[in-house]
Amino acid sequence: MPKAQETVLEIDLNALKHNVAHLKSKLQKNTKFLAVVKAFAYGSDACEIAQFLEELKIDYFAVAYVKEGIALRKAGIRTPILVLHPQTASLTELIEYDLEPSLYNAKILSAFLDLALAKNQKNYPVHIKFNTGLNRLGFWENDVDYVLSKIKTSPVKIASIFSHLAASEDLNEKEFSLGQIEMFKTITEQCIQKIGYRPMLHMCNTSGILNYPEAHFDMVRCGIGLYGYGNSKTESANLKPIATLKTIISQIHSIEKGESVGYNRAFKSESIAKTATLPIGHADGISRIYGNGKGFVTINGQKAPIIGHVCMDMIMVNITHVHCKEGDEVIVFGGQSTSAEALAEAAGTISYELITSISQRVKRVLLK
Incomplete structure (x- = not known):
């Protein structure tokens, strides 16, 4: 698939077929x-x-x-x-x-x-x-x-x-x-x-x-x-998550020591930092519980923690130690980098809540 150019939820039907076959293999023929x-x-x-x-x-x-x-x-x-x-x-x-x-x-x-x-x-x-x-x-x-x-x-x-x-x-x-x-x-x-x-x-x-x-x-x-989730690490390893939530970097900021990021100045930088603003927020299903360092995304294979409060349409992430540029693809969950289970667990919730919360305004892309 080409790199994402907007926020999308990719749905892999081959993964779905694999999961059906695996689960059916546990059953009697009839x-x-x-x-x-x-x-x-x-x-x-x-x-x-x-x-x-x-x-x-x-x-x-x-x-x-x-x-x-x-x-x-x-x-x-x-x-x-x-x-x-x-x-x-x-x-x-x-x-x-x-x-x-x-x-x-x-x-x-x-x-x-x-x-x-x-x-x-x-x-x-x-x-x-x-x-x-x-x-x-x-x-x-x-x-x-x-x-x-x-x-x-x-x-x-x-x-x-x-x-x-x-x-x-x-x-x-x-x-x-x-x-x-x-x-x-x-x-x-x-x-x-x-x-x-x-x-x-x-x-x-x-x-x-x-x-x-x-x-x-x-x-x-x-x-x-x-x-794609089996309620245990052992069983989840036999399944393939069908959905990958992707977005992109809209803008990169350089933040001076003592400056704040986002509403209510929830994040205050203790040193010079770089942040990336992403076009996805709690109206898209990324709840406020993922803000203030609990949640994270993956950019070019590296984790970037969500900083400050999650906004309705945007989140900001710390990319001080991530090599990236505006327009780069961001993985919120899915693929080989971050499972929905891991992201949900980091914020004290479960994968069910995260994946079922993805708003209908997020574009669905089928991989057949």
Whole structure:
């Protein structure tokens, strides 16, 4: 690729293909693969990513909200789409665009069953979410009879029953995770016995795929792993980050001892220094937490710490010991220089937050 001439997010589809192949290699032949493409496919480009994954014969997609599923349908995606957190206000559109809801409490269950009946649906696929310890969304174990009694007299069919591991990446919490898995088995055994057919069962996220093969069941849900992060250094080494965030040097300044840089004079130079101003800021997804020396960028293979406060549209970095010039390319994260994990960790956050924060005003460039 030519050097960046503006702020861009490069998305490497070859890396995505590698990650899918690696993660699928951990599964049994008949285990289905669901790709999580919520939040603009973790900050990349949901429609482009989904179109590419559809070519790879992915079995299912998942999004958080109905409008995300609608965007995929409008882009031509025909693969089944599970909506993980539908709201009652959007259920009519959900049916209109052939999306499949997660039903997680009495309110959303009743609302959807009533709507499906009113719209003369028959065997509409739904997914029942049970809470086994994450305590975020889902019916409880003692809700099985209630849920199934409602389903039996409705125009829907259970496509899957699922839950979510709370700490699958933390092997210090293995006992807790195994307890979740056993509870899920108990719940699903009851459900299958009572409804007389077997829906798909799924529980594992990326870390679950890697750490709990006994819980792969009929399908796994992969999010962060698709995008190149495995929640451990060992597993991340087997994956390839698909996104590289690049920008350029707009201007270089020579700073005298005692001079300040940026708003509120947050940086004051203790000696003669050189700074570079870059056209990227917190409106682009580089939060203020990366300012004042916590975050850094890479210029010509050398680290340059972010100094002062992150501005809305710009950051300033210290290049006193970096050989560079105006117009040079800058790597914020990605490629061979800096992972999003390393940058996020430096500021006390996680890669998920960093990569999903990249603004839609940042130009996306696909590498095929």
